[in-house]
Amino acid sequence: MDTIAAIATPLGEGGISIIRVSGTSAIDVANKLSNIDLNQIPARKMTLGYVVNKGKKLDQVLWVVMPGPKSYTGEDVVEIHCHGGLKVSELVLEAVIEAGARLAEPGEFSKRAFLNGKIDLAQAEAIIDVIRARTDTSLRVAFRALEGELSETIEEIRDKLLKILATLEASIDYPDDVDEPDVDDLQNQMIKMHEDIDALIASFIKGKSLREGYLVAIVGRPNVGKSSxxxxxxxxxxxxxxxxxxxxxxxxxxxINVSGVSVIFADTAGLRETDDPVESIGVGKSREYVKKSDLCLWVIDSSEPLTDEDYRIAELLKDKSVLILLNKQDKPSKVDATDLATLNLESKLLPISLTEGTGVNEFMLELEKQIGFSGYETMEEVLVTRVRHKKALEKARMSLEYAIENVASAPLDLLTVDLRQAYSALGEITGHVVTEDILDRIFEEFCLGK
Ligand SMILES: Nc1nc2c(ncn2[C@@H]2O[C@H](COP(=O)(O)OP(=O)(O)O)[C@@H](O)[C@H]2O)c(=O)[nH]1
Ligand SMILES: [Mg+2]
Incomplete structure (x- = not known):
């Protein structure tokens, strides 16, 4: 493949900066700029030298040559470790491009690693999750996926499917020599697979919040204690x-890290009708946050009776998951259970006083219960963290359901069609079955130089 290059480290000032070059002529391209013969230096070891461009020393660097296939991309790779400055890394990269490399697209190194069979697609996605992880738990989850845990689980199910397919096909092709498979046994095997897939799909709720984080909108009337x-x-x-x-x-x-999950709490403008143009933009934003949030904390001032505004808020929160905080418990209460029942929300109610600090611990415990994530280290469960994976699993589950329903009545070759569909849907996760535009979409998210 053609030779690509990019700065692999963040742009800015630092100790070192690494320019990565990969492709069929990576070593030749880099050699044009090196004061030492890169074909002669020991592979995968650092060698001190210079980047020399048009007879001028550009920087003193460490050269690393990693001949394929034992490299990240599986191709010949050269890394140039130069000083960590913006200008110096820019000039080294420019020199590499002039010497015959092309600027890499975001994620192109990892895409090549996938295309060359160094990692599967789920692992490639895990790389970006490792880089983006914000809490120890989300890092652990991403790292376990990178180590191939999810891929292995998927492959195990695919292997089982393949075995069933082989048995079915043998009895279709050689009806005289091979007995028809036992229907009960077939059905049991498929039900077991269905359960495994179900469990993976169910793990997505946790997996998603770990990978993407969680958005909590703090909402309510003005002056109830949202900012407090x-x-x-x-x-x-x-x-x-x-x-x-x-x-x-x-x-x-x-x-804030709420037991392993990176949570963004958003304090919003109090919801009310207003003539103030600035405030009214704020109120519009509050509504947007309610829509996109995973959880709403509705703060109510319990020292004031409920108003029409509260009923409008209840309407707005109708389909959301909500925790109601009855704030200002230090003052005489003007809201009772009957009033709250008229709001028609089945949300948990937590009495609290933010000025006195009462009820805060109970509230934090409830929050951790709802979104927190402790004990992952010791957990066996494999987590599905991406919508793409969940959709593929759902497709596989649907085909499997058809097969389970029809196993007793349908002809064998019809059964193989469903099972093959399940097999290929699962293959989308690891990238056995993948289209160019899916690949592009996945690697687009990557940073330059990765
Ligand atoms: N008595 C009492 N006052 C509170 C409590 N929580 C907040 N406040 C007061 O209520 C007023 C409005 O608080 P603020 O957090 O700005 O409310 P927001 O408009 O909803 O963001 C401030 O004067 C706070 O000090 C509480 O628990 N008890
Ligand atoms: Mg406020």
Whole structure:
């Protein structure tokens, strides 16, 4: 394949910067710029030298030559470790391009690693998850996927499917020599596979929040204590708290690790009808956050009776998962259980006083229960973290369901059609079955130089 190059380290000032070159002529291209013969230096060891361009020394560097197939991409790879400055890495990259390499597209190194069979598609996706992980738990999950845990689980199911297919096909092709397979046995095997796939699909709820993080919108009327709640969670004054309704106009986001899950808490403008143009934009944003959030914390001022605004909020939150915080418990309560029942929300109610700090621990425990993720280290469960994987599993499950339903009545060759579909749907996850545009979409998300 043609030779590609990119800066593999983040752009900025640092100790070193690595320019990575990969492709059929990687060593030849790099050799044009090296003061030492890169064909003669020991493979996969660092050798001190210079990058020399048009007779001028550009930088003192460490050269590393990794001949394929024992390299990240499976092709010949050269790494140039130069000083970690913006200009110097830029000039070295330019020199490499002038010497005959092409600038790599985002994720192109990893794409080549996939195309050359160094990693499967689920592992390639795990690489980007390792890089993007924000908490120890999400890092563990991504790393286990990179080590091939998910791929192995999928391959095991595919192997079983293949065995069944082979048995069925043998009895279709050689009806005189091979007995018809036992229907009960076939059905049991398929039911077991169906259960395994079901469990994987069910793990997506947890897997998704671990990989993508979680968005919690703090909503409610003005002046109920939303910003006070955000500050309490952030353990610092992140949002302005005053007794003037309409203080918060823009959304203030704080990221917090809630037992392994990276959670963004968004403090929003109080929901009310307003003539103030700035505040009204803020209220519009609050509504958007409600829509895109995974959980809403609805703060209610229990020292004031419910208003029409509260009923409008209840309407807005109707299809969301909601925790209701009855704040200002230090003051005499004007809201009772009967009032709250009229809101028609089946949400958990938590009494709290943000100024006194009462109820805060109970609230944190409830939050951890709803979104937290502890004990992953010791867990055997393989997690599905990507929509792409979940969709493929659902496709496989559907084909398997057809097969299970029809196993007793349908002709054998019809059964093989369903099973083959399940087999190929699962193959999409590991990349055994993949189209060019799916590949492009996956590697587009990567950073340059990876
Ligand atoms: N008495 C009492 N006042 C509170 C409590 N929580 C917040 N407040 C006060 O309520 C007012 C509005 O708080 P703020 O957090 O700005 O509310 P927001 O408009 O919903 O963001 C401020 O004066 C807070 O000090 C509480 O638990 N008890
Ligand atoms: Mg506020």
């Amino acid at each position: 709640l955000l500050n309490q969670l952030a353990k610092e004054e992140r949002a302005i708290v005053t007794d003037i309704p309409g203080t918060t106009r823009d959304v203030v986001e704080v990221e």
